[in-house]
Amino acid sequence: MHIAEGFLPPAHAIAWGVASAPFVVHGVRSLSREVRENPESTLLLGASGAFTFVLSALKIPSVTGSCSHPTGTGLGAILFRPPIMAVLGTITLLFQALLLAHGGLTTLGANVFSMAIVGPWAGYAVFRLLRRYDVPLMVAVFFGAFVADLSTYCVTSVQLALAFPDPSSGFPGALGKFGSIFAVTQIPLAVSEGLLTVLVMRLLVQSSKGDLTRLGVFLTRKQARTEKAETEAVAR
């Protein structure tokens, strides 16, 4: 999903940068608050960032005969909520832009918007929605990560189609073109990412139940409600 350096016209590059900046600033605030209030989270934060690092470095062949990579942002979004993932995703994208010439500084805003903002929010929303209807935890984790991955690539397709509408068929034609390059390739990879996220979540449930409980990962709708009532009762 990395739009290469210089491959977005300046106006688009600036617009996506302006759109992304507030999310990242808000994310930095949430991140420093989380570290200050729950220093024991630091390790798990590191692990979530590390998961994104590993997954976005893995280029995997897909059914379309091309290669792409997962994003790894669903896990952190489910654990720590999307704002924090905006920061961790941006760090990963910066690493790749500066050292690997993969993505770029001028396209950083657009890439952050797709991978570090829309992906985590979409994945988190799906995860919460499924949990609200008492869908089993691991099923919700799978679809959360799947959607985080796939939505990222859909956004990239839209970004490119906006910047380069097809001369004859316009925006829809270009969207079809970029969508077939990115989104279709991504479907099996999103399944892989969902399965890997389930695997890591299973290991976390075994090893860090206390942290997950504190972060509210296990909460379903009913539990969230009683918990809220309890905290209100305590406050009173």
Added chain:
Amino acid sequence: MNKNTKINALLLVVVAALAVLPLALGLGDGEKEPFTGADAQAETAITEIDPDYEPWFSPLYEPPSGEIESALFALQAALGAGVLAYYFGLRRGRRQGELRATAGQERRGAGGGAEEPTVRKA
């Protein structure tokens, strides 16, 4: 192998199968360059749509060869995998330490409280 480990192993096998099947089935055979990156394909598509488009900025640093690029990608994956392994190893060690500590306490509790201070010092 207990049930948990089996499920985890199965998850890894499915992920591996999803990655290998496109190669094994030769799904890239019809392509000019099989299994190129989707990112690079998008660049080609851009130049098809707008042949006059010139990238207006180039990367500050570009790995001088494919080998160095793959080394940096491997570094990225290794950094991530290292931190993940550290996390899970630390957790496992802590849990085992806690289990041992509680087991030790129970033993001490059963053997009478007199020797407790020395045990704690050790």
